[in-house]
Amino acid sequence: MVYKFTKNPEKRTLPKAETMAKWMKRNLFSTKTNSVISLFILSGLLKIITPLFNWLFIDAVWVGDSATCRKASGACVAFIKEKFVYIIFGPYPREEIWRPGLTIFLIFALLWWSKEPSRWSKKLIKWWVSCLVVSWILMSGGFGLSLVENSQWGGLPLTIILSFIGIAISYPLGIALALGRRSSMPLIKSFCVIYIELIRGVPMISLLFMSSVMFPLFLPEGVSVDKLLRAQVAIIMFISAYMAEVVRGGLAAIPKGQYEAADALGLNYFQTMKGVILPQALKIVIPPSVNTAIGMLKDTSLVIIIALFDLLSTTKASMKDPEWLGYSVEGYFFAALIYFILCFSMGKYARRLEVEFHRGHKNREVSI
Amino acid sequence: MSNAPIIEMNNMNKWFDDFHVLKNINFKVENGEKIVICGPSGSGKSTLIRCINRLESHQNGKILVDGTELTNNIKNIDRIRADVGMCFQHFNLFPHLSILDNLTLAPIWVRKESKKAASELAMHFLEKVKIADQALKYPGQLSGGQQQRVAIARALCMKPKIMLFDEPTSALDPEMVKEVLDVMVSLAEEGMTMLCVTHEMGFARQVADKVVFMDDGQIVEEAKPDEFFDNPQHERSKEFLSQILH
Ligand SMILES: Nc1ncnc2c1ncn2[C@@H]1O[C@H](COP(=O)(O)OP(=O)(O)OP(=O)(O)O)[C@@H](O)[C@H]1O
Ligand SMILES: [Mg+2]
Numbered sequence: 001m002v003y004k005f006t007k008n009p010e011k012r013t014l015p016k017a018e019t020m021a022k023w024m025k026r027n028l029f030s031t032k033t034n035s036v037i038s039l040f041i042l043s044g045l046l047k048i049i050t051p052l053f054n055w056l057f058i059d060a061v062w063v064g065d066s067a068t069c070r071k072a073s074g075a076c077v078a079f080i081k082e083k084f085v086y087i088i089f090g091p092y093p094r095e096e097i098w099r100p101g102l103t104i105f106l107i108f109a110l111l112w113w114s115k116e117p118s119r120w121s122k123k124l125i126k127w128w129v130s131c132l133v134v135s136w137i138l139m140s141g142g143f144g145l146s147l148v149e150n151s152q153w154g155g156l157p158l159t160i161i162l163s164f165i166g167i168a169i170s171y172p173l174g175i176a177l178a179l180g181r182r183s184s185m186p187l188i189k190s191f192c193v194i195y196i197e198l199i200r201g202v203p204m205i206s207l208l209f210m211s212s213v214m215f216p217l218f219l220p221e222g223v224s225v226d227k228l229l230r231a232q233v234a235i236i237m238f239i240s241a242y243m244a245e246v247v248r249g250g251l252a253a254i255p256k257g258q259y260e261a262a263d264a265l266g267l268n269y270f271q272t273m274k275g276v277i278l279p280q281a282l283k284i285v286i287p288p289s290v291n292t293a294i295g296m297l298k299d300t301s302l303v304i305i306i307a308l309f310d311l312l313s314t315t316k317a318s319m320k321d322p323e324w325l326g327y328s329v330e331g332y333f334f335a336a337l338i339y340f341i342l343c344f345s346m347g348k349y350a351r352r353l354e355v356e357f358h359r360g361h362k363n364r365e366v367s368i
Numbered sequence: 369m370s371n372a373p374i375i376e377m378n379n380m381n382k383w384f385d386d387f388h389v390l391k392n393i394n395f396k397v398e399n400g401e402k403i404v405i406c407g408p409s410g411s412g413k414s415t416l417i418r419c420i421n422r423l424e425s426h427q428n429g430k431i432l433v434d435g436t437e438l439t440n441n442i443k444n445i446d447r448i449r450a451d452v453g454m455c456f457q458h459f460n461l462f463p464h465l466s467i468l469d470n471l472t473l474a475p476i477w478v479r480k481e482s483k484k485a486a487s488e489l490a491m492h493f494l495e496k497v498k499i500a501d502q503a504l505k506y507p508g509q510l511s512g513g514q515q516q517r518v519a520i521a522r523a524l525c526m527k528p529k530i531m532l533f534d535e536p537t538s539a540l541d542p543e544m545v546k547e548v549l550d551v552m553v554s555l556a557e558e559g560m561t562m563l564c565v566t567h568e569m570g571f572a573r574q575v576a577d578k579v580v581f582m583d584d585g586q587i588v589e590e591a592k593p594d595e596f597f598d599n600p601q602h603e604r605s606k607e608f609l610s611q612i613l614h
Contacts, residue, residue, distance in 0.1 A: 261460035265474035
């Protein structure tokens, strides 16, 4: 679809209200070939959707126990209901569940608040830092709260913490690496090139392994660094290399004239980057950055191999309950749904940002 | 000091790798002088004026701008850039900033002016280039001629002593050339020192104190505009003029 934008971020010009039949005639059955293709796709969709609908609603068990489930042919939603708290919060002590709950609430609330670019300021960064500190205290205890080892953290909070902190730190790090890679100073340049190529050349799993198995070997005896922290560092190292390449693409798209104009005005390197180059380059790379971020969010599920209980691990663990064996489809379906909601909203938000940032550019058409 | 030339080049040479672009340039500009530089494509005109604010670096010889020598010394470069404003063929406005922000960015960050003072100065110059009503628009919303006038205003906001123009009208539609030249003429009338690469003969005759003709990296001829256009001395100048006048 193509939306037209003029001076202000105007609302999309939606098609005029038209009857369903008219719309279908115009869009689906306008020509013979078009009709054949439409019918083909519609029948295919029907074939997939009908059994899915039956499975999830008609034949499903929404209330009941494992015995009722075993008799029915549809989905065992009761299983999800039973395991909901464990899947979402993992092995966190049951009586303290409000703490990770509040943490997730705080993070989402602040995310919601931060979504308007007009609210982006230094103050907002301070808010985020305080939010993370409060989250940390809530999760791990202290200040009158009972202590909870982070080996007991799990589920959604763990996934959110690993990926959001990962993205938040690796984004600026990636920018720095990208700038370093274009630097004229040979030492900085070669460091950045080697770092980026090395990290991109290995799978994230091996980085996670190294962080959990090899990294402790390099530490002096008696010093131990928390497993969660090590995983977090590995994740940050990994995404920042990818972010760097994404940002580099944006930097390469900025015409030389912009640097020259900035030089001629007497701006120094950092002023040029901050005021002229990065705002344009980062805007260009919103779509690939979000792509990387989404990939990253899903990649956090790999921490399962170093025995951290992220969302996918808790889902898997709950399938092992002897009383509820055999409902893995339901479990995976549920986990996928949560990942989908998170990733889909990220993608949708990114598209909105893109449109918003096109404000002011000459009647530019943005296709979404 | 006031009688010393504001720009002085002594035996200046520049290479791009092993390509000798500027050969033994000796060149002086007095305070307040208006100079038009012309010559065939690839003769090194742009490179010459870009050496003045160090967008290009020269390899030997000397360049003095307002008494400061251009070397690798960052302080000198900064001092000279503060004195020299530049306008480009393709305007090079910052597309993500409003017109007003384009004008105030450098005064606030480089000259450390307050936002209020910078905005007032910006509006003053926008008024001068007759475009104050567009201050809150973005560059992409203006015509080429308007953008070039904004670019001139942006350079003026840094209060330069010297203005460099690199073919400021050659990317413009014909009907917009005049509005930009008018601004440049009024700037000349106020006594700004100007170096202008252009093939606008009318402009050269009207404001230039001197026309400099370059060919193949050398300054071939320097003369008053009337003398140069009516009675060029060198073969190559004659040839060049016969080409652009037809
Ligand atoms: N960055 C560069 N690297 C290598 N060669 C260059 C570079 N910039 C310019 N040149 C070469 O130097 C010569 C002079 O270029 P310059 O841009 O100064 O010419 P000009 O007189 O301004 O021409 P025009 O009228 O086309 O703008 C040309 O032959 C050009 O190919
Ligand atoms: Mg040129």
